Amino acid sequence: MKMRGFEYHRAATLDDALATLSEFGDDAKVLAGGQSLVPMMAMRLSSPAHLVDTGKLTTHDTITETDGMIAIGMRVTHAALEQSALIATAVPLAHAAAPHIGHRAIRNRGTVCGSIAHADPAAELPAVAVSLNAQLVVRSTRGERIVNAADFFHGYLTTALEPDELLTEVRFPKRGAIAGASVHEVSRRNGDFALVGVAVHLEFAKPSTKKGAAVIANAGIGLFGLGGIPIAAVEAQSLLVGNPTSDDLFAAAADAVMRNIDPMPDNHATAQYRRHVAGVLTRRALADATNQALAAS
Amino acid sequence: MNSTNSRIAVAITVNGTAHELQVPARQTLAECVREELGLTGTHLGCEHGVCGACTVLVDGQAARSCLVLTVQADGATIETVESLANDDTLHAVQQAMVDNHGFQCAFCAPGFLMTIKALIDNQAVLTKATLREELSGNLCRCTGYASILAGAEAVLGLTGESNA
Numbered sequence: 001m002k003m004r005g006f007e008y009h010r011a012a013t014l015d016d017a018l019a020t021l022s023e024f025g026d027d028a029k030v031l032a033g034g035q036s037l038v039p040m041m042a043m044r045l046s047s048p049a050h051l052v053d054t055g056k057l058t059t060h061d062t063i064t065e066t067d068g069m070i071a072i073g074m075r076v077t078h079a080a081l082e083q084s085a086l087i088a089t090a091v092p093l094a095h096a097a098a099p100h101i102g103h104r105a106i107r108n109r110g111t112v113c114g115s116i117a118h119a120d121p122a123a124e125l126p127a128v129a130v131s132l133n134a135q136l137v138v139r140s141t142r143g144e145r146i147v148n149a150a151d152f153f154h155g156y157l158t159t160a161l162e163p164d165e166l167l168t169e170v171r172f173p174k175r176g177a178i179a180g181a182s183v184h185e186v187s188r189r190n191g192d193f194a195l196v197g198v199a200v201h202l203e204f205a206k207p208s209t210k211k212g213a214a215v216i217a218n219a220g221i222g223l224f225g226l227g228g229i230p231i232a233a234v235e236a237q238s239l240l241v242g243n244p245t246s247d248d249l250f251a252a253a254a255d256a257v258m259r260n261i262d263p264m265p266d267n268h269a270t271a272q273y274r275r276h277v278a279g280v281l282t283r284r285a286l287a288d289a290t291n292q293a294l295a296a297s
Numbered sequence: 298m299n300s301t302n303s304r305i306a307v308a309i310t311v312n313g314t315a316h317e318l319q320v321p322a323r324q325t326l327a328e329c330v331r332e333e334l335g336l337t338g339t340h341l342g343c344e345h346g347v348c349g350a351c352t353v354l355v356d357g358q359a360a361r362s363c364l365v366l367t368v369q370a371d372g373a374t375i376e377t378v379e380s381l382a383n384d385d386t387l388h389a390v391q392q393a394m395v396d397n398h399g400f401q402c403a404f405c406a407p408g409f410l411m412t413i414k415a416l417i418d419n420q421a422v423l424t425k426a427t428l429r430e431e432l433s434g435n436l437c438r439c440t441g442y443a444s445i446l447a448g449a450e451a452v453l454g455l456t457g458e459s460n461a
Contacts, residue, residue: 004323053369055369191433
């Protein structure tokens with residue numbers, strides 16, 4: 001099918017993009033990498049009257065460190081995220097998630113901010129954002145505001161973004177000294193959206209002199225493919241923090257994940273299967289993140 | 298004026314030739330190379346980013362030309378499958394596919410060839426296992442993946458190592 005016609009606006013500057021969004025509001029969509037929006041338009045699931053192309057705003061393609069946060073500009077692609085040395089060292093969860101996003105040709109075009117603004121509940125980066133308590137920098141002609149990831153995702157493909165607002169930057173907190181991350185997902189084929197996915201970031205307290213299991217100081221668990229929005233596994237996180245790692249602890253966290261989700265069945269997987277796999281992947285990701293953190297410390 | 302039918306000026310370089318075009322906003326890059334420029338080597342399978350048949354290189358990186366609007370490619374350098382052979386001399390990736398009987402119906406061939414060319418050009422560090430991941434975005438409905446992988450492994454110098 002051919003997509004419906006639309007009026008095309010190529011933003012020359014950020015202010016230009018914001019002015020166009022302000023003028024057309026609900027009738028306009030932002031075209032970033034186009035790797036989610038263009039297929040939706042090709043299938044006529046979305047037929048916006050106006051597209052605002054941010055492709056020429058190339059000054060927003062940087063990844064920078066400021067005040068303990070790693071800021072990713074709106075033109076940073078998944079491929080750039082995957083290849084960034086700063087991301088690999090400072091935001092290991094984003095680094096771990098990147099290779100799972102679509103295929104190479106998708107990652108070359110799609111953007112980090114675009115994926116988060118699109119808010120597909122089966123996508124990796126929205127789950128990374130909630131598990132790391134990312135800050136989302138939102139701009140409009142009315143000014144700038146910062147939305148916490150916990151408040152950003154409202155429902156399936158629906159976010160806190162107002163029709164005239166643009167997600168210009170995502171800020172991830174820089175990892176602690178002893179930290180590890182792991183992303184596990186199950187999909188029908190390599191590169192497909194996840195049927196179930198778990199993104200885990202763990203930080204550990206400085207090891208004490210006595211021998212013993214490392215104590216978890218901070219835990220972020222993001223679940224994807226398990227509901228209408230990416231889910232922070234809050235109960236599992238609080239079970240983990242302050243406790244030494246053990247198989248029993250990870251099993252308890254996995255049980256908490258399984259208890260607190262209400263997955264939807266579809267053609268690809270039953271709700272029961274999704275819940276079961278969520279528990280299995282949580283245990284695996286917790287173990288991998290622990291091993292990564294302690295091997296490097 | 299019905300603005301959705303208006304045409305937009307785009308400057309693109311395709312296979313070394315600069316073009317200044319006036320295109321409809323909704324035209325995809327795949328439609329552009331096929332219909333505006335007559336380069337029908339790029340094949341359209343699914344037209345929504347699943348099959349990989351329409352893969353071309355945009356500024357040296359693999360991209361699905363059905364998921365790129367022509368207007369987004371303004372200023373970009375595009376390579377299509379037609380850029381591979383030099384008169385009668387096949388590109389190394391094409392020759393490797395011939396040598397390994399890589400393709401059956403070959404509808405998917407343009408996408409596989411350009412995906413593999415990007416790996417060569419970008420000097421990707423690969424194993425047989427990661428090569429499979431790199432090619433997982435290209436579908437072959439003949440399901441002749443083994444011979445496609447054999448051709449890709451040959452041109453990428455991965456024939457000696459184990460399957461790990």
